[in-house]
Amino acid sequence: MDVPPNSAILSIWFTAGDPISAAAGAQAFADAYLRNRSLSAAQTLAAQMKALSTKLHELDGELGKAAENVATLPHGSAARVVAEHQQSVLGRQVYSLTLKYDALKTIAVTPGAVISQSRPPSAPSAPSVPLYLGSGLFLGLLAGAGAAFGRDRLDTRVRAAADVERLTTLPLLADIPLRADPGAFRELAAGVAASLGEGYHRLLVVELGTVTGGPVAERLGAALSHLAPIAVVTDPADRPDAAVLLLGLRRTTSTEVAQAVRRLARQGTTVLGAVTVPPTLPMSTRSMKQTA
Structure with a gap:
């Protein structure tokens, strides 16, 4: 009415x-x-x-x-x-x-009168195509934005190199691409050597969410050997004084990183920062390292 x-x-x-x-x-x-x-x-x-x-x-x-x-x-x-x-x-x-x-x-009751009799409508009042399309588009955008926001806040996986400092507060030392050239490891080695300073050091490479840590650790050790007396180890029992975390993109979570940092801190090991690596490296890279 x-x-x-x-x-x-x-x-x-x-x-x-x-x-x-x-x-x-x-x-x-x-x-x-x-x-x-x-x-x-x-x-x-x-x-x-x-x-x-x-x-x-x-x-x-x-x-x-x-x-x-x-x-x-x-x-x-x-x-x-x-x-x-x-x-x-x-x-x-x-x-x-x-x-x-x-x-x-003498009062006469007059409740009203029907001015015009009802007639069948010529066209349906619903559904309204423009209204439904506009509402659907708006609700879709709203749902998509909500899903993206929830995924960004609830999913703590490190998906890109830019997520490292945002999710873990650790400095990003390097982002190793899928087909990394020697220059990327030389830059990483120079930054690590500058952070460690002079003298002999044992650098621990900790793998998180990735299976490519072995080749990366070997190439980083080779690059460091030309700069300073720094030994790269992968076993915490070797008493390292510093550590670098290798984070497998789209596999490592910020919770895993925080747990690793706390565990190393209890052992007296300083975490210099994080290095992001792709989920897998080409087999040619592994073969080259094994035959070198």
């Missing part, structure tokens, strides 16, 4: 599976609405008339008693004057209520 602004018109519509049923439903609702208004108005009017009739009956009884009381009092006495005044007041009240009662009896 709807009421247009600045009008006393009530618009009624009805939803059904076919036009004929929709028109019949709207017409039936309008007829039932008018019958209900008529019945409600008639009940209200009857209740008001009943209340007036009860009050008139009471006043008539009081007026009759007042008349009998006046007849028993002597003329000119003060008591008769008071009784006559009371009788006059009761008479005016009876007259006023009688007028109201008669006015209510």
Whole structure:
């Protein structure tokens, strides 16, 4: 239902599976609405008339008693004057209520009328293709954004080199590509040597979420051997004084990194930073290292 602004018109519509049923439903609702208004108005009017009739009956009884009381009092006495005044007041009240009662009896109940009969619609009101397409697009974008946000916050895997400092707070020492050239290991070795300083050191290479740590450790050790007396080891029992974490992209989580850092800290080993490596390295790289 709807009421247009600045009008006393009530618009009624009805939803059904076919036009004929929709028109019949709207017409039936309008007829039932008018019958209900008529019945409600008639009940209200009857209740008001009943209340007036009860009050008139009471006043008539009081007026009759007042008349009998006046007849028993002597003329000119003060008591008769008071009784006559009371009788006059009761008479005016009876007259006023009688007028109201008669006015209510003449009221005609008009609940309203149907201005135009319902007609079957020429076109369905739903589904609205533009509305559905727009809503679906908006909800899809909203769901996609929510899923991406949840994945970014709940998935703690290191997916790219840029995730290292954001998820682990460790410095990124190098990002080893799938086919790394010797220059990448020379730059990594130079940075590690500068962090360790002068003197003999044992550098532990810790593999996390990857199976490519062996070739990387060997190539890093070869590059370091030309720069400083630094031995690269892969066993924590060799008493290293520093460590580098090898993080397999899309396999290592920030929780694993935090646990490794705490474990090494308890052993007195300083973690210099992290090196990201792809999940797998080409077999040619492994073969070259094994035959070199």
